[in-house]
Amino acid sequence: MNSDKTGLIFFPAFDWAISPTHPEREERLLYTRDQIFEEGVMDLPQIKEYAPRLATLHDIARTHFCVPRVQSQVTEAHLIAAGSTLQLGDSIINKEIKNGFALVRPPGHHAMRVVHGNRGFCSINNEAILVEYLRRRHGIKKIAIVDSDAHHGDGTQDIFYHDPDVLFISFHQDGRTIFPGTGFTHELGGPGAYARTLNVPLPPGTTDDTFMYVVDNLVLPVVKEFQPEIIINSAGQDNHYTDPLGSMRFTARAYADFTKKLKPHLAVLEGGYAIESALPYVNLAIILALAGADYSYVMEPDYWPGRFKESPDRISNVHRMVDQLLETWEKRDQVDLQKIFGTGKFYQRKKSIYYDTDYIEEDQLEKVRLCPDCPGYIVIESRAERGYREPVRIFAVSIPFQACNSCQSEAYDLYEEFKRKTERSFDYLYLQDKSTDTCISYDKKKQKEWITEG
Amino acid sequence: MYIGIDVGGTCTDAVLLDNGLVMATAKVPSSDNILTSLLKALDQIMKGVPAELIERVVFSTTLITNLIAEKKYDPVGLILIPGPGLSHAHYQYNTDTYIISGAIDYRGREIMPLRHEEIQNAVNNLSAKGYKKVAVVGKFSVRNNKHEKEVASRVKQYNPDWQVEMGHQVAGQLSFPRRVVSTMLTCATRDKYSFFVDSVNEALSRRGIKGTVYILKADGGTMPLSKVAGMPIETIFSGPAASTLGVQALIPPGETSVVVDIGGTTTDLALILSGQPLLSSRGARVYDQLTQVRALAVKSVPVGGDSVVERVGKEILLYSERLGAPYCLGGPMPTPTDALRVLGLTNLGNLDKACEAMESIGQPLGMSCNDVASYVTNLVVDMIVQEIEMMFLQWQQEPAYRVWEVLQKRKERPRTVVGVGGGAAGFITQIAARIGCYPVIPPYARVANAIGAAVALPTLQVSLRADTEQGYYTVEEEGYQGKIDKDPFSEEDALLLANEWLRKRAENYGLETMIEKTEVTRKDVFTMVRNWVTTGRIYDICVQTSRGIMGHIGSRGGF
Ligand SMILES: [Zn+2]
């Protein structure tokens, strides 16, 4: 069955909110619902609407280290948002649909590998959970994720920073002017995945023309050359000119043009908080673009062509940045990695992560094993502080799905060694083996271990 | 005593119920003038029963459905106000359509004004082409009917004798394209519907019946029969709804069953889940057109006892059309009924003729008469079983927009397969065996439709949407929009208002007793926050009288 339909899961979670007045509240997709239902989108012959489904706790544990356990970090709404993404992933691989849009909330692209709480309105990373699921269930290897949210997709970047088979491109409002304050051009991935992470920080006020320049001259050629089996778009909509959190000036039409050019297999809703003036129009335009339908009649009521102009100086700055990034990409295999990342058994980086929703401060040490035969396993030591509570310390090991045998056994040994240690320097231990789809967590105090297998 | 009458295309069926028992049934051919067949059916069931004892009469009919199928109605011109969104190229309805400027958004705000010269131009053109019926439909008119009202009043001003229907009065749910179709069909069938109402009233008054008179809607509820109240298109598919309710009345309460109504050329399938007929999640599809009519989920499969069976090369094929009666009943071609006759699963028609029909197919293939008969029966059973499985799958995969809806998704399997309709007897055992159920052919299965009509109850529903920031509310079913005059306006206030409207509706229909038991089927509350300040709330509330039937046949005393 080779279908040319576009799959849609619309899950507005009309009975879920972070808090009654939080931007992630029941109302967020209400007007989007009104618009797509009134347009009769679900009746279009190109559209196939699916029911949402629940992701399993193991689907989450395959991607994240949730502290202390998965069920303490996710609500049912999170499992439904993630599960809906997986449902569309299955349907695309089974060729029931040619592409899809998970128009779901809550969002996920700020959720990192370790989850101590909610940050940037996100608890678990829907796209990352899908990537690991596609690899495990369907044997997919190479995946490109293009993040078009106004905020840097720092969670997705964190999870795939050392993965050479995931290309992550994020364009967003310059991190010096907006949460989470990252996503600069020098963040290019770890030693085993150099230039598989590309960041395009754009100045506040950037308009459609510059957006399209980045797409045409960087995103499209790089994605094409990477030759992914699946392309995912983290379809945040806070670059819209009316968004209350972002300061960019993209239009619904430009979002649709971008979708038409990128041809993602799956778009997943991320941010976007202009719930009346942007979301109904942007979402409709993206759906129509995915379905190959005419979106030229979709227009915000207060927009007229030529409304926004940018200064030539700023435009040329962006052009220069794009040129440099493209050069970095093209020369990715010629650079001297030892010069950038040093030598030794491990490459390590320290991270301070702030959870803006839950007021948690995390200090993390991440080490990746430098291995000639595989991307290497990852070791994480993390300590999270929340107010005056006792800090929580965890130790976690993640084995990538491409791991070689010696990395795999080294990683298990390490986990066992820390489990045996009598002094309690860590509260919880984790082992995530993506090569066998086994997830283990250990509670030091209770001396209890949980194992799940996919 | 209660009467139920189903006015079908070929037959008019009637039953008389008393105290939960079927006292009399009638099946007469439908005449061109429905009055004649109505009188005939009434006379058969009322032999010796004084007219004063009849408390209630309920009708179901496929007349409107058939009119639409055969396109036997005057042309309706369209004036549409879609505004921005989907390409206007989507709005093709096989009639003269004028798209004019103007737009309302999801909150009911005007985002683009009407242009009067365009309205005038549309009217002039429709007039020149001889139209006298016009449907005026705007996108989001259910949130603000200002544009529709203004256009309609202009049309009336130029041509006072025209029939004009407005979208917000016909179809209150969201979906502009479905609203267009629903409004157009309402406009097209309203006068035929009032003719039906006149005939019914005439028949009842000639027989001196003074009980209350209702008509069955596609969703299995009834409404008082009157020319003004109600929309004719709500009666489409009231025929299949009647059969489903009939089965509901004929089986024990709370049962999960598949209803299989096998007719001459089509088989209607419906689901009864824990005793309640399943409603279709969106509006009914009327042939190739999607409407907003709330309807029971009834699936029509193009196969029945009279379908044509033919051998093509080495294959035996089943066709959906009917070329006449089955061969064993003197028809021209072999049919599934002939197969059943050979297998002894029916005693309709002549056995020798049936064998002859099967042999004519089997001979070139070296198959015996019995082999062909079982093969053909299997083909029919296969087709129906496949559709039943599909219906369950679709029901399980219905979208959900709230966390609780996803969590409460049930997987339910039927316990019984209930056969009604002429062709059911022969097939039902095999269909049931295939899906692991018990076959049931209830008594009075032949007039299940009329029984369904007789036991149906009025249903009333009010969907209230109140927007406290805009300061107005709408009532979907009434096409009403009014001011909120209380501040603050709380969730309880919204619920009270919805219930007040339900009471008002009940009074209008003379159904005051119905609102003793009501239920809230939807209650969404959306807090509006702008610039970190709560600026208002949107309440989306649906209250309705409880669904159900008067009682179960044979249970006695219930009704
Ligand atoms: Zn964002």
Ligand SMILES: [Zn+2]
């Ligand atoms: Zn290795």
